[in-house]
Amino acid sequence: MAVAFDEMNGLGEDLRPAYQELSRWLKETPPDALEYRRQEAELLFRRIGITFAVYGDSEAQERLIPFDVIPRIMSATEWTLLEKGLKQRVLALNMFLKDIYHGRDILRANIIPEDLIFQNPVFRPEMNGQDVPHDIYVHIAGIDIIRTDPDNFIVLEDNARTPSGVSYMLENREIMMRLFPDLFARHRVAPVERYPDELLSALRSVAPHSASAEPTVALMTPGVYNSAYYEHSFLADKLGIELVEGRDLIVKNDEVFMRTTEGLKRVDVIYRRVDDDFLDPLTFRPDSALGVPGLMSAYAAGNITLANAVGTGIADDKAIYSYMPDIVKFYLSEEPILKNVQTWRCREPQDLSYVLDNLADLVVKEVHGSGGYGMLIGPAATKATIEAFRDKLKREPEGFIAQPTLALSTCPTCTDKGLAPRHVDLRPFVLTGSSHTTIVPGGLTRVALKEGSLVVNSSQGGGTKDTWILSE
Amino acid sequence: MLSRTAENLFWLARYVERAEYLARTIDATLRVTALPAAYVGKTNEWDSALLTAGVGPSFYDHYEEANERNVVEYLSFSDANPASIKNCIEAARLNSRSVRTALTSEMWDTINSAWIELQAVWNKGPANREELAKFLRFVQETSLRFDGSAYRTMLRNDAYWFSRLGVHLERADNTARILDVKYHMLLPEEEHVGGPLDYYQWTSILRSVSATTAYHWVYRETLKPWLIADLLILNDTLPRSLASCYSNLVRNLDQIGVAYGRQGASQRHARGIRNRLEHSHMDDIFQHGVHEFIQEFIADNSRLGEIITKQYLI
Numbered sequence: 168m169a170v171a172f173d174e175m176n177g178l179g180e181d182l183r184p185a186y187q188e189l190s191r192w193l194k195e196t197p198p199d200a201l202e203y204r205r206q207e208a209e210l211l212f213r214r215i216g217i218t219f220a221v222y223g224d225s226e227a228q229e230r231l232i233p234f235d236v237i238p239r240i241m242s243a244t245e246w247t248l249l250e251k252g253l254k255q256r257v258l259a260l261n262m263f264l265k266d267i268y269h270g271r272d273i274l275r276a277n278i279i280p281e282d283l284i285f286q287n288p289v290f291r292p293e294m295n296g297q298d299v300p301h302d303i304y305v306h307i308a309g310i311d312i313i314r315t316d317p318d319n320f321i322v323l324e325d326n327a328r329t330p331s332g333v334s335y336m337l338e339n340r341e342i343m344m345r346l347f348p349d350l351f352a353r354h355r356v357a358p359v360e361r362y363p364d365e366l367l368s369a370l371r372s373v374a375p376h377s378a379s380a381e382p383t384v385a386l387m388t389p390g391v392y393n394s395a396y397y398e399h400s401f402l403a404d405k406l407g408i409e410l411v412e413g414r415d416l417i418v419k420n421d422e423v424f425m426r427t428t429e430g431l432k433r434v435d436v437i438y439r440r441v442d443d444d445f446l447d448p449l450t451f452r453p454d455s456a457l458g459v460p461g462l463m464s465a466y467a468a469g470n471i472t473l474a475n476a477v478g479t480g481i482a483d484d485k486a487i488y489s490y491m492p493d494i495v496k497f498y499l500s501e502e503p504i505l506k507n508v509q510t511w512r513c514r515e516p517q518d519l520s521y522v523l524d525n526l527a528d529l530v531v532k533e534v535h536g537s538g539g540y541g542m543l544i545g546p547a548a549t550k551a552t553i554e555a556f557r558d559k560l561k562r563e564p565e566g567f568i569a570q571p572t573l574a575l576s577t578c579p580t581c582t583d584k585g586l587a588p589r590h591v592d593l594r595p596f597v598l599t600g601s602s603h604t605t606i607v608p609g610g611l612t613r614v615a616l617k618e619g620s621l622v623v624n625s626s627q628g629g630g631t632k633d634t635w636i637l638s639e
Numbered sequence: 640m641l642s643r644t645a646e647n648l649f650w651l652a653r654y655v656e657r658a659e660y661l662a663r664t665i666d667a668t669l670r671v672t673a674l675p676a677a678y679v680g681k682t683n684e685w686d687s688a689l690l691t692a693g694v695g696p697s698f699y700d701h702y703e704e705a706n707e708r709n710v711v712e713y714l715s716f717s718d719a720n721p722a723s724i725k726n727c728i729e730a731a732r733l734n735s736r737s738v739r740t741a742l743t744s745e746m747w748d749t750i751n752s753a754w755i756e757l758q759a760v761w762n763k764g765p766a767n768r769e770e771l772a773k774f775l776r777f778v779q780e781t782s783l784r785f786d787g788s789a790y791r792t793m794l795r796n797d798a799y800w801f802s803r804l805g806v807h808l809e810r811a812d813n814t815a816r817i818l819d820v821k822y823h824m825l826l827p828e829e830e831h832v833g834g835p836l837d838y839y840q841w842t843s844i845l846r847s848v849s850a851t852t853a854y855h856w857v858y859r860e861t862l863k864p865w866l867i868a869d870l871l872i873l874n875d876t877l878p879r880s881l882a883s884c885y886s887n888l889v890r891n892l893d894q895i896g897v898a899y900g901r902q903g904a905s906q907r908h909a910r911g912i913r914n915r916l917e918h919s920h921m922d923d924i925f926q927h928g929v930h931e932f933i934q935e936f937i938a939d940n941s942r943l944g945e946i947i948t949k950q951y952l953i
Contacts, residue, residue, distance in 0.1 A: 213755065214751065214752060214755075215744075215748075216736070216739075216747065216751050264866065390737075391733065391736050391737045396736070400739040400740055401739075403740045404739065404740040406717075409640070409643060409644075409740075410739075410740050411640050412643070414643070415641050415642070415643050425641060426642045426643070426951070426953075427640055427641055427642060427950040428640050428641075428642055428645045428899070429899050430795060462736060532897075589697070628856075
């Protein structure tokens with residue numbers, strides 16, 4: 168693979184302007200001092216208890232996501248472009264969802280094959296014809312962005328269900344400001360701390376009509392054993408709202424209440440971090456102990472807003488992903504600002520045969536997979552793995568898509584052997600309320616810590632970095 | 640606030656309080672057993688430690704003999720004992736994690752740091768007596784820090800009051816138990832009290848509720864069993880006395896009642912117990928029987944826990 172574009176050094180040794188001050192600072196700072204701060208950061212994370220759980224990993228029930236102290240920096244110009252692209256993308260996602268669950272113009276226009284929607288397990292027939300406040304389905308989106316050159320931002324994945332990671336964006340900044348006040352003094356970094364306020368006002372703005380003037384918002388978590396539990400409690404705390412589990416809620420006369428020490432209290436908006444399947448045992452999985460019986464009926468009655476809405480999975484499905492440029496054009500009559508990764512749909516015979524012929528060079532992903540699981544990275548895989556995947560592909564081609572192996576951009580990162588380039592991506596968080604869409608400048612930069620690795624997922628040994636957007 | 644949050648806060652405080660109490664019990668027992676037999680008699684102090692911890696019967700499911708090694712292990716580190724210090728700290732941490740939003744960062748930090756230290760340093764238990772002493776100090780300091788940070792950093796609202804209810808309910812139970820067991824062992828009938836033998840035994844009661852100095856300030860007397868009982872049961876100025884626990888319980892419940900705009904069964908029940916303590920005299924208690932009095936109290940106290948649960952926590 169060719170040398171990747173480096174966020175700091177470009178394609179060669181041409182230091183990019185946003186990194187000038189950091190580069191100077193790095194030269195002045197002895198490696199020991201950096202290592203010392205790194206250890207300090209780890210200690211802070213552990214004391215604060217910023218941990219996540221890895222399922223099926225009994226030994227390390229609570230792990231830290233490794234934090235890299237070298238920030239990833241973007242200029243204001245870069246950010247302005249990215250921000251515009253993100254807003255466009257999320258607007259299109261919301262319009263697409265409204266259309267799919269109502270008029271279905273996009274299907275009649277033959278832009279997307281019908282079976283890709285109707286036979287998709289994440290399509291929710293319960294949502295057909297159901298109106299949601301202000302037609303917003305995706306209130307919180309996490310769009311995974313990668314770069315391969317200085318000019319383009321490419322969307323790797325849209326996360327429109329329950330995207331996580333924003334607590335790391337906020338905590339990383341807190342810790343960086345504590346550890347490196349001098350470095351901050353030398354930059355003008357756009358703050359991220361207003362995210363909780365923006366989130367709360369977005370959530371309140373979509374309260375149902377039957378809510379009082381001061382709607383009650385709650386954050387619903389699957390509970391203390393969920394891998395993102397820390398984030399749930401962190402956000403509830405920052406928002407000043409109750410962190411509820413299914414058992415704290417009860418539905419009466421199609422209204423949702425929480426059990427409090429003063430009796431039942433009505434809830435108007437639920438920021439739910441529970442998957443569709445587990446929301447309501449009466450509608451979805453009957454074995455779900457996490458959900459609230461009757462929640463969907465209150466939802467249908469319009470007495471509760473769920474954020475994100477039920478059924479948004481159809482918009483971030485990997486099979487739908489490949490149609491996103493068409494979706495943007497169809498609803499907005501604009502050219503998409505953010506690019507898509509070239510994607511072969513294995514359900515189409517032509518694409519399948521190309522993929523089968525080029526397995527060793529491609530990345531193959533399960534349509535419904537996430538977290539970096541169940542994917543094949545051709546160039547890094549053994550022959551046997553590739554052959555096993557070939558069989559899977561032939562058996563169930565519609566379950567897979569393939570993409571070229573991209574040289575994700577790199578960013579200088581602390582390693583055992585000093586600073587070295589490691590591949591990164593970026594997940595900005597896009598908030599949509601009744602009146603406007605907001606993106607706090609920055610997002611979560613994830614970094615693949617292993618040399619050469621392209622997998623940035625925390626469950627697979629990825630780490631995080633603070634993301635700096637410089638003010639003009 | 641959510642009922643589940645209130646419940647977690649209530650139990651979190653109880654676990655921390657209980658861990659400290661167990662540490663004190665072990666500490667006091669070690670001191671007594673370190674004395675020559677001539678001073679303390681032949682009673683098995685470790686047996687009585689088990690009784691005051693309320694785990695007498697379950698201990699013998701796992702051990703043959705109540706000696707220092709076994710009892711210390713069972714009370715502090717055993718996984719088999721759901722109420723061991725280790726399990727109390729673990730339960731406290733789990734509860735804290737579930738209600739992080741209701742805790743101040745100082746409180747969370749105390750519990751989380753204690754849990755980390757427990758895993759990192761005390762994973763295998765203390766190797767010797769010196770280590771054990773260090774461990775017991777660590778547990779007591781954790782409880783002090785937790786109490787102190789709650790006191791200094793929490794908003795004075797229902798979250799704080801529910802956590803205080805846990806502390807005082809648990810504390811009242813602990814004080815009552817230690818008094819009951821020791822009285823039972825030391826004063827079986829109308830036996831003559833006094834002499835060097837009992838002196839150290841009585842001191843150990845005071846030590847386990849950290850009231851040795853307090854006793855002397857209050858009574859300016861040598862140790863007398865009825866005065867010790869008076870101090871631990873009726874003296875409102877001693878923070879671990881039953882009377883003081885109930886002043887606090889009544890006050891916290893009233894605060895909740897005012898904030899919520901209504902009173903209920905738990906306010907009435909707590910006030911009933913407090914009034915009884917207020918109007919009791921040691922003479923009457925002795926006549927009625929100390930053991931009977933305390934047994935009744937323990938039952939009433941645990942009934943208050945049930946009533947609070949029913950009224951607020953579920």
